[in-house]
Amino acid sequence: MATTAQQVLLRVAAGVAVAASVWTVADMMYGDPPSGRGNETSRGRSETGVPEQGGACPASGVRITAGPVDAAMGLRAMSLTLHNCGTRTYRVEGYPGLGLLDEDGKPVTGVTVTRGSGGIATMPGFDDPPREVALRPGESATAGLVWRNTVAGAGAPTNVPSVTVRATPGAEPVTVRPDGGLDLGTTGRLGVGPWHTE
Numbered sequence: 001m002a003t004t005a006q007q008v009l010l011r012v013a014a015g016v017a018v019a020a021s022v023w024t025v026a027d028m029m030y031g032d033p034p035s036g037r038g039n040e041t042s043r044g045r046s047e048t049g050v051p052e053q054g055g056a057c058p059a060s061g062v063r064i065t066a067g068p069v070d071a072a073m074g075l076r077a078m079s080l081t082l083h084n085c086g087t088r089t090y091r092v093e094g095y096p097g098l099g100l101l102d103e104d105g106k107p108v109t110g111v112t113v114t115r116g117s118g119g120i121a122t123m124p125g126f127d128d129p130p131r132e133v134a135l136r137p138g139e140s141a142t143a144g145l146v147w148r149n150t151v152a153g154a155g156a157p158t159n160v161p162s163v164t165v166r167a168t169p170g171a172e173p174v175t176v177r178p179d180g181g182l183d184l185g186t187t188g189r190l191g192v193g194p195w196h197t198e
Helices: 002-015
Strands: 062-066 070-072 075-084 090-092 097-101 112-115 132-133 142-149 157-160 162-166 174-176 182-185 189-191
Touching: 062 174, 075 182, 132 142, 142 182, 182 189
Parallel strands: 112 189
Antiparallel strands: 062 075, 070 075, 075 142, 090 132, 097 162, 142 189, 157 182, 162 174
């Protein structure tokens, strides 16, 4: 019987993302956003000025949240969830665009982000090509990320307490704070999977 960590890793392997400095993803199409809603959620903005997600549905019509970080013998996995809380179908294809932030809200450098597993671990499905995802109201998609917290040689370990996420290149970023953060060790590598549905 698989452990909880193994089950999470298998879900990530099935297709369940992040990137060091914001990078592009494939285009997405979304109908007219609901009117009368502000750009900020009920939790307001982080210290970096990027809105945090929570509360009422954002003007974009989608909410992004981070799942818990799960660990298994130094291998880490986490999923991001993109939930359509709006009133129209939301289409996205590709990978989330992410920015890694340190404790002071400044960009983290020295981390290589790869689309797919990047040789970090053998994870079936993680390297599958992205496909268009059409989310009807109430539906969700996920994207996974994987890394190791190995500490070896010289240099201080890299810890990432906050991540900004863009569902699409032109979307306003939102801040998520993974439980425990991303403890990348001294590996400087992070693998990201595409948006997908179960």
